[in-house]
Amino acid sequence: MSKKIKLAILGGGGDSLIGILHRVASAMFDQFELVGGVFNPDLEESKKFAREIGIETNRVYKDLESFIASERAMNEDERVQVVSILTPNFLHFPMAKQLLENNFHVICEKPLTTTFEEAKILQETQKKSNSIFAVTYTYTGYPMVRQMREMIADGVLGRIQKIDVQYYQGWINPIIHDEEKRANTWRLDPEKSGISCCVGDIGTHAFDMIEYVSGLEIKKILADLNYLYKDNRMDIDGTILLRFDEFVKGVIRTSQIATGEENNFTVSIYGEKAGLKWEQENPNYLYLLEEGEPMRVLKPGHVYNSKLSLDGTKLPPGHPEGIFDSMGNIYKGVARAIRNEPYHPGEFPTMRDGVRGMNFIEKAVESHQKGNIWIEIED
Amino acid sequence: MSKKIKLAILGGGGDSLIGILHRVASAMFDQFELVGGVFNPDLEESKKFAREIGIETNRVYKDLESFIASERAMNEDERVQVVSILTPNFLHFPMAKQLLENNFHVICEKPLTTTFEEAKILQETQKKSNSIFAVTYTYTGYPMVRQMREMIADGVLGRIQKIDVQYYQGWINPIIHDEEKRANTWRLDPEKSGISCCVGDIGTHAFDMIEYVSGLEIKKILADLNYLYKDNRMDIDGTILLRFDEFVKGVIRTSQIATGEENNFTVSIYGEKAGLKWEQENPNYLYLLEEGEPMRVLKPGHVYNSKLSLDGTKLPPGHPEGIFDSMGNIYKGVARAIRNEPYHPGEFPTMRDGVRGMNFIEKAVESHQKGNIWIEIED
Amino acid sequence: MSKKIKLAILGGGGDSLIGILHRVASAMFDQFELVGGVFNPDLEESKKFAREIGIETNRVYKDLESFIASERAMNEDERVQVVSILTPNFLHFPMAKQLLENNFHVICEKPLTTTFEEAKILQETQKKSNSIFAVTYTYTGYPMVRQMREMIADGVLGRIQKIDVQYYQGWINPIIHDEEKRANTWRLDPEKSGISCCVGDIGTHAFDMIEYVSGLEIKKILADLNYLYKDNRMDIDGTILLRFDEFVKGVIRTSQIATGEENNFTVSIYGEKAGLKWEQENPNYLYLLEEGEPMRVLKPGHVYNSKLSLDGTKLPPGHPEGIFDSMGNIYKGVARAIRNEPYHPGEFPTMRDGVRGMNFIEKAVESHQKGNIWIEIED
Amino acid sequence: MSKKIKLAILGGGGDSLIGILHRVASAMFDQFELVGGVFNPDLEESKKFAREIGIETNRVYKDLESFIASERAMNEDERVQVVSILTPNFLHFPMAKQLLENNFHVICEKPLTTTFEEAKILQETQKKSNSIFAVTYTYTGYPMVRQMREMIADGVLGRIQKIDVQYYQGWINPIIHDEEKRANTWRLDPEKSGISCCVGDIGTHAFDMIEYVSGLEIKKILADLNYLYKDNRMDIDGTILLRFDEFVKGVIRTSQIATGEENNFTVSIYGEKAGLKWEQENPNYLYLLEEGEPMRVLKPGHVYNSKLSLDGTKLPPGHPEGIFDSMGNIYKGVARAIRNEPYHPGEFPTMRDGVRGMNFIEKAVESHQKGNIWIEIED
Known part of the structure; x- marks a missing residue:
């Protein structure tokens, strides 16, 4: 008998979009049951939110310490098995560390931590535990991204020779051009959001996606970032040259001042034999380009897709997952x-x-x- | 305190795609809790399925009669409030009727029944009850379909003068061209699936969509259907001329032999002042065409959308709902x-x-x- | 030595768009030399126009009769060989007839005549002559339309089972909704433009295109036209059901009140084995749909295209002909x-x-x- | 009376694609008349070609010197006024120089010369002449490119903050991966085609396009090129960082090893107020992106376009120029x-x-x- 896995969430209360995303996703394959967590630093708010989303309040805790203490005291059968961390970035590290040290599985939003140093410590912590640890670079879950990965692994492209990934948004425009707003936005404050705004927030998605689909590792980078105003301390745009090996090169282009762009994340990978292209805003299309052949447009759910891709498709072809x-x-x-x-x-x-x-x-x-x-x- | 609404499902067991669709959808806004039902005519199979999807088996029943008897015996607070009917078409009518007569709310898959006669009886039954009754013409739930409806209601198109809706699929090809297969497929057997295959299955979506978005009623039709083979008893393709009033005309084009098409459902509505177009396979784009103006492309989640549309969007622009x-x-x-x-x-x-x-x-x-x-x- | 073919034009003076189109097209493959004609009913205007387009005025004539008399008097080597008829529709018939009777080759704009009766007489006239006669259903010249024709002829689709052609424009809106304008527009006056506005002007393109690419003949039709106003005498919209044989059906949809549409002419042909789709507004893409295969996108100039298609492409792939x-x-x-x-x-x-x-x-x-x-x- | 301008062509004989392009273009607005030139180093071949394209052979010359001598001896009224240089790159400089020194107008293919040094000399030569001199960066002639330029000049984007231009092709793949072929291809031989392959051939188009549409000047660049093989002497791929001023940055991405790409030249320009995007392979669409507004899609020939754009459109909306x-x-x-x-x-x-x-x-x-x-x- 397969009972649902008991899940708790840290953060993600109120109107949090990331909260909705994790709740819906966790329900999708009938595998998880949300039983509690710490949705808000204020316990009353936290309980109120629990009622709003229709769950019992008895396992809503005032902080992580109480959560750990109480849950560890339960029978293994009842205890929360996995915790999703959806709190502000600077809390990822201390929370994840404590959870790992107490043998909880962890699903953590990206970026993993606020510094590389913290990240390495966390990695060591996990090694000593038996916990599963996932970082939600969400875009790697799309069926056609998985298909891209499998096709590349199967050699469809031959040796890769060129990688070009774009992640363009325009949302920071109304903030960045207003002197007062840009001085008072937490995302542009290094104390609160770490060393980088644009690279940290979306550049990392591009970086992870490249390594995920290509199977290659980025060896060296050369970055040209843009801060747009002298008094602005955080990058909001950047082009980053990539070196995989001497003759395999690439580029990550990332921007939050690409005015009018919503979430225009695109991946283009060219090999000796063929090219593959994908766009996040139309995620059900994967384009295969071959010299002298008609372009092929792959879509989810078809028999020609890999097992990994098909595993991520619930409906038959032609039904965009948005249905x-x-x-x-x-x-x-x-x-x-x-x-x-x-x-x-x-x-x-x-x-x-x-x-x-x-x-x-x-x-x-x-x-x-x-x-x-x-x-x-x-x- | 808002507790979740208790939901039961009839049918939808095993690998049923429609089952997955209803379960995921019911979980999406933290409003429903699936507590049981009759997933399969065989009680053991039904219980096995309940375990697979991680729900208790104590409210899995052997048939609708036991379901009704047991649930009606519970406290109102505990009792199932709404039932989703996902069984084969010919069971919609008797099941829906019994449920309405016993004061359950009903969510019923389309087509509503197998005959218009049954449909009218059901309508009368609902009138005598206090039940909410929804028919899942699923496509009307898309944010941009709702936006289309609101824009038309607001007069953006002016008086409507032309409606053209297409619903093209190609899935029946491997069946229809094989004499044995077409003789033995339940969808092509009038005893099992009613008077029509193509019009009944997808033509109705087109019909409902037109009335949903335009606010107009179709007054008269002229149909030209195709059966493709003499020995085939069910339509698998058809063009249907529509008359709204003397000078407002339209057409529904529907096919299951449009080879290579997946689920190509498109809506084009032209008025005196402008036109609107939408495609189900790329449901996040709504095209507004105006004489002498650049075409505008509306997407979900933006402030320019209507309240009804925004209510159906959970994430910010650029995040296709498939995320x-x-x-x-x-x-x-x-x-x-x-x-x-x-x-x-x-x-x-x-x-x-x-x-x-x-x-x-x-x-x-x-x-x-x-x-x-x-x-x-x-x- | 291949000298250029001497060409004359009737009509097409001033800002005539069709005039520009024929002049540019005639120059494209270094085959024709425009030497004169009757550009305008007024001889002085006609000569003025000749000077504007940089040709000598000595072979600009006051009417067709003088043209024929003078040109027939010349040495065969000097004489105009082919005449393009770009005049208003009602002149096509008398002009084409005279030219054929005098052994000129003819390129005639569509519609061929104003009645079927005239058309049959013209056909008889040509049979008695040795003249080449072309009707400029222009869209059949696109490389990817030719490719579609060849693929169908080669059996790529198998037996055709469904044809759907759309030709939607919106240009008549500003005229049709204005009582005075619609009463005074020559295109809506049967005396001047024949029995039909929408079917005559663009429906015929759809009709010809279907027979051109499919190799099938339309046997029967059932038409539902729209005049939109009681006082309007000419159709401006229509849906026409098509019968090729008992089980091969189709539809032509045509409109001049599809508000905001420019020249949205699309062709979809589905056969037992595959489907092909093409759109005039993006004429360099041909879509091949096969059950269970990724859609293929064919483009001009590639080796995988047919000889007929390649013959119509002058530049390498990726250079839209608009270059x-x-x-x-x-x-x-x-x-x-x-x-x-x-x-x-x-x-x-x-x-x-x-x-x-x-x-x-x-x-x-x-x-x-x-x-x-x-x-x-x-x- | 406006007579046609007398045009001669150097090079462009045989199957030369660039020859076809210039001939068709020169005929397009009834302004030029091709009267002769030097199509081929071999006089007989040159004359044969003249006959093939239907022009007289009396003004086909054995070399540039004879051309200049004979044409200068004619009456001004008869003399060739403008010469198009379509020869291999290394001949551009000497030919253009001589023509300018002899007061001919010149239309020269790009790249202008093989070195910057030569280019500066040519510039000085022109300054001393009265000649018109055009370099055919062809893509700047598209109506929607012109529209982009005018909209930016009019301030539609506000201050520009980010420029991203891509020019991706894949044609060199079959050559570059074959050791023998890459050693023997003239395009990869610095003696024959100058210092650069990819940047020289297509990177320059990107560079010119940026300055053309944005009105900005590129001040500094940082280039990362790829040669792919140790024995290959010429770049075939490169990413070039751009600096306009301290806070206005951009990137040119250019490749001939983007396998399967045809001529994928795209322009994205983002300003404080809006963004504009255009793609050469679908040149009739210009996308205007504004924060919080539906994207607008501009097309040629509409009243909303600028005078410069409309001047470059010959047909009404919906007729792709490929017609x-x-x-x-x-x-x-x-x-x-x-x-x-x-x-x-x-x-x-x-x-x-x-x-x-x-x-x-x-x-x-x-x-x-x-x-x-x-x-x-x-x-």
């Missing part, structure tokens, strides 16, 4: 109706939609059978 | 690792990925500060 | 400069652009050779 | 038929196509008028 959200929205509307909360008539299709649909089907067949004539739909 | 799956896949890999099941090294990013990322950030800043020189990444 | 215009625009700027006419600094790249380019190349190599250091570009 | 080629192909087929050369039935639409089209129009209207019934098309 979960579409159905989720309908369920949300139904929940409102059941709870007698106000809702918009467009939130879920009703009986009348169903009835009209049946009428349509019958009339369509009737029109056809009578020789393609006009038939009225009943009201 | 939930990406994160979900990472969680699945972690679950395997925790359960000591075999897993692929590419299933989740590890400590080493995190450590190298920190190293990269620091070296990037160092390279820049030293005047854009090459720096080695430590191993 | 001729890009170069043409530069030449136009140079012409203005040479003629001492005012011109914009952005009309052609100058010596300074060339010099800076050379500087850039040398500095790039120098920067690299010195170990990737910064080097200044000289002014 | 000239489509029509050109039809004319080519007609030429073959007239010359009694063999041709493919698909090369031009015939009388029968025209007749069937007329039949279709009439039957469509008849079907509609009779209440949407089936009507047969006559054969």
Whole structure:
């Protein structure tokens, strides 16, 4: 009998987007059950949030120490097995270290820590434990990213000769061009968010993605960052030259001042035999380029995909994974109706939609059978 | 205190895709808790499935009658409030009817029933109950479909003058061209799947979508269906002319023999002032066409969207909703690792990925500060 | 020795777009030389236009009769061999007939005539002559349309089972919704433009394209047209059901009220084995869809294309044919400069652009050779 | 009276693609008349080519010296006014210099010369002449490139803060990975093609494009080139960091080993207020990105475009400029038929196509008028 794995979350309360992302993801394959955690530094807020998301408050703790003490005291069968760390960056290190030292499995948001030094200590800590440790470089979970990795491993590209990865956003514009705002934003404050803004936040995704899909290691880098204003202490844009080996080169381009870009993360890898391209904003398309051949467009869920890729696809081809959200929205509307909360008539299709649909089907067949004539739909 | 709504499911066991879709969707906004149901006609199979998806077996029933009897006997506080019907089409009607008569809320897959006659009876049954009833025309839940509806309601298009909706798939090809297969496929057997294959399965989505987004009602239709072989009794392709009023016309084009198409459902609505286009396979883009103006491309999560659309978006712009799956896949890999099941090294990013990322950030800043020189990444 | 073929044009004077199109096209493969014609009903205007386009005025005639008389009097070696008819529709028939009766070759704009009756007479006239006669259904000349035709002829799709062609424009909107304008537009006047506006103007392109690429003949049609206003006498929108044989069906969708559409002409053909799709607004892409295979994207100029397709491609892959215009625009700027006419600094790249380019190349190599250091570009 | 400008061409004979491009472009606006030149070092070949392209041989010369001597001896009215230099790179400099010294206008292919030194001498030579001198950085002639330039000049982007230009091709792959081929290819021989292969050939286009559209000047560069093999003497890939001023940065990425890429030249320019993106392979689309606004897609020929852009568009919106080629192909087929050369039935639409089209129009209207019934098309 496979019981669900008991999961706790640190942080991620309130409207936290990363909180929603981890909760939905953890529910997706019927594997995890969220039982508690520390959602907020304030215990009352934390409990309030637990009620909002419909979980019991008895395993909501005031801090990590109480969490560890109480959970360690439970039967192994009841105890939380894995903890997701969704707190601000500077808390990743101390929290992850304590959890590892107490034999919890850990799922940690990126960046892992605020310094390389801390990261190495954490690595040593894990080595001494038996814990599983995952860093959520989320984009590596896409089916077509996994497919890219497997195709490269299988030699589809031949020897890799050129790698170009872009991660362009424009969100910092309204902040960076306002003297006061840029002085008072925590993301631009090295005390709070570490040595780098743009490279630390999105450049690392690019770095990890390259090593994930290519199987190569980046050996040397040369960086040209942009701070845009003299009084700004953090990079918000940068181009980083990459050296894999003497003749294998690449570039990471990363920006938070690419005005109007949303989350334009693209990966292009060219080998002796072929090239592969992928874009995060349209994640269900993988482009295979071969000299003198028509470009091929691979999509998730097809038999031609690798086992690793297919394992990450739940629905048949043509159903963008976003369809979960579409159905989720309908369920949300139904929940409102059941709870007698106000809702918009467009939130879920009703009986009348169903009835009209049946009428349509019958009339369509009737029109056809009578020789393609006009038939009225009943009201 | 908002407790989760108790949900049961009829059908959807085993590898059922529709089962996965409803379970994930129901979990998405922390509103529902799946507590049991009848997943399979065989009780043991049903219980086995419950264990696989990690829920208790005590509220898994042998049939709908036992479900109703037992649940009605519970305290209102404990009782299942809403039931999702995911069984084969011919069971929708009897199940939905019984549930309504016993005051359960119902979420029912489409098509609502197998005949218009049944549909009208069901409608009457609901009128006598206090139940919420939703039919899952899933595609109406997409944020940009909702945005389309709101823009049209707000008059952005002016008076509508032309509607063109396409729903093209190619999946039936391997069946239809094989004499034996087409004789033995339940979807092509009127006894099992009703009067129509193509119109019934996907044409209804087109029909409902048109009325959902346009606010208009289809008054008359003229259908030309295709059966492709003399011995085939069910339509697998069809073009249906639509009349809204004397001068407002449209067309539904629907096919299961559009070879190579996956789930190519598109909506184009043209009004006196502008046009709107949307494609299900790239559901995050809504195209606004105006005479003499650059085309505008609307995406989810932006302030320019309507309240109804924004309510259906959980993440900021640029994060395709499929990112939930990406994160979900990472969680699945972690679950395997925790359960000591075999897993692929590419299933989740590890400590080493995190450590190298920190190293990269620091070296990037160092390279820049030293005047854009090459720096080695430590191993 | 291959001398150029002597070409005359009837109509196409002034700003006529169709005139530009035919002149440029006739020059493209160094095969034709425009020597004269009747550009305008007014001889002086006609001569003025000849001077504007830089041709001699001695073979500009006052009407078709003088043209025929004078040209027939010349040596065969000097005589115009082929005449392009670009006049209003109602003149196509009488002009083409006279030209054929006098043994000129003819290139005629579509629609061929204003009635089917005239068309049949013209066909008889040609049969009695030795003349070549082309109707410029222009879109059949695209390399990827030709490739589509050849692939279908080669059996790539297997037996065709479904054809769907769309031709949507929105240009008539500003006219049709204005009572006065729609009463006074020649295109909406049956006396001037024949029995049909939308079907006649663009529906015919769809019809011809289908027969051109599929090799099939349309046997029967069922049309539903839209006139939008009671006082409007001409169709401006229509859906036309097509029957090729009992089980091969299709649809032509055509509109001039698809608001915001420019010239959205698309072709989708599905066979037992595969599907092919093409869009006029992005004419260099041909999409091959096969069940269970990645979609392939064919582009012009590649070795995998048919002889017929390659014959229509002048430049290597990746150079959209529009590049001729890009170069043409530069030449136009140079012409203005040479003629001492005012011109914009952005009309052609100058010596300074060339010099800076050379500087850039040398500095790039120098920067690299010195170990990737910064080097200044000289002014 | 505006006579055509007399044009001669140096080089561009035989199958030269650049020759076709310049000939077609020069004919496009009825401004130039090709009268002669030196198409080939061998006079007989040169004359043969003149006959093939249908021009007189009397002004085809054995070398540049004879060309200059003979043409200078003619009346100004008859003399060649402008010369296009399409010869191998190392001849650009001596030829251009002589032509300028003899007061001819010059249109010169890029790169201007083989060294910066030569380029500066040429610049001085032009200063002393009255000649117009254009370097054909062809891509600056596209309507939407011109539109980009004008929008930036008008301040649509605000202060520019980031420029990213890519020029990726894959054509050198089959050469570079073959030891013998790479030793014997002229493009990889510094004696024959100058100091650089990739930067010289396509990097310069990127450089010129940036300065053309942005109005900024590149002040400093840092280049990282790739030669891929130790025995290869020429760069075939490179990333070049750009500095405009202290806080305005950019990057040029250029490659001939981006396997499978055709001519993937893209331009992205981000300013304080908005971003603009353009791709050479789909040159009719210009993307305007603004924070919090739907992306706008600008296309040629619309009233919202600048005068400079509209001046470069000959046809109405929706007609990709490649339509000239489509029509050109039809004319080519007609030429073959007239010359009694063999041709493919698909090369031009015939009388029968025209007749069937007329039949279709009439039957469509008849079907509609009779209440949407089936009507047969006559054969």
